Amino acid sequence: MSEFLEPFERMLENVSTPAAVRAIERGGSPDAMWQAFAESGFLDALVPEERGGAGLALADVQPLWMALGRHAVPLPVGETMIARALLDGAPDGPVALAVAAPGQSVVVPFGLVAAYMLIESDCALHMVEASGALTGVVASLAARMTCNDLPSPHSTAPTSGLRPIAAILRAALIAGASGRVTEMTAAYANERVQFGKPIGRQQALQQQMAIMAEEMVAARIASQLGCAGGFPPSLVAAATAKAIASRAAARVAATAHAVHGAIGISEEHDLQLFTRRLHEWRLADGSESYWNGLLGRERLVSDARSVDFVRAHLQPEAATG
Secondary structure, X not given: OHHHHHHHHHHHHHHOOHHHHHXXXXXXXXXXXXXXXXXXXXXXXXXXXXXXXXXXXXXXXXXXXXXXXXXXXXXXXXXHHHHHHHOOOOOOOOEEEEEOOOOOEEEEOOHHHOOEEEEEEOOEEXXXXXXXXXXXXXXXXXXXXXXXOOOOOOEEOOOOOOHHHHHHHHHHHHHHHHHHHHHHHHHHHHHOEEOOEEHHHOHHHHHHHHHHHHHHHHHHHHHHHHOOOOOOOOHHHHHHHHHHHHHHHHHHHHHHHHHHHHHHHOOOOOHHHHHHHHHHHHHOOOOHHHHHHHHHHHHHOOOOOHHHHHHHHHOHHHOOO
């Protein structure tokens, strides 16, 4: 897998710098950054080989999605990978994902920088040109849109719908961003000196950072479990990944800002580039409460013992698709 991840990481370090991310968030053109992704070939990572793609498994792509979160990439790269895998003849350009009933107003992550939106409505997938309004959240790239007059369906939706696929992407993005935030917080705690010693030597702070690291690792493992099966993922795998990652997102962000103090929320500090996304991705495609409810209902309708339920739905060798 490193043969894919290493060049992908190098590209992200070059194109998705904090300055480039801020420029796009302020309304700058994303064309140059998107061109780098388009020329890299990674957008077709999930596309089957017979359609000209790399034919990678979901588990192989998960580290790439984590890298997107680790670099706060301000474009729908993972979403476009999914759209290209689902559709034969997907259009060129960045694609955002949305699930909406006719006439429903929804918030679409990265909707402001997408050229197209792949919308699931009435068990069908519709491709439309991107449009939408600002959400009112400062520097957010999400768009608010209302799904009216959708064109003829491009194809039928996957059996479990588009939302579980989007959920495991958000979980991987959260896992990547959580890792970056944890690293930044540990470095700051070792550099910031109060009363003659680094604040990282204070026992109370060490305890909070240990819990933060636990949440970061939990998000990563949950994301790996969500991507361990086939594509599209099962509802249980997606619920497990998104519920745990969303819970971790809020806790990691809160601890990071507590350690950094007021400096962490300032526009000049890079920490807020990642913690803002943690909060946004936590809510996107369903929070932990939404997915915990779905997971609980799936468990209650199953007659299997709990350990057998987990084995049936989350072990890679038991996955279908």
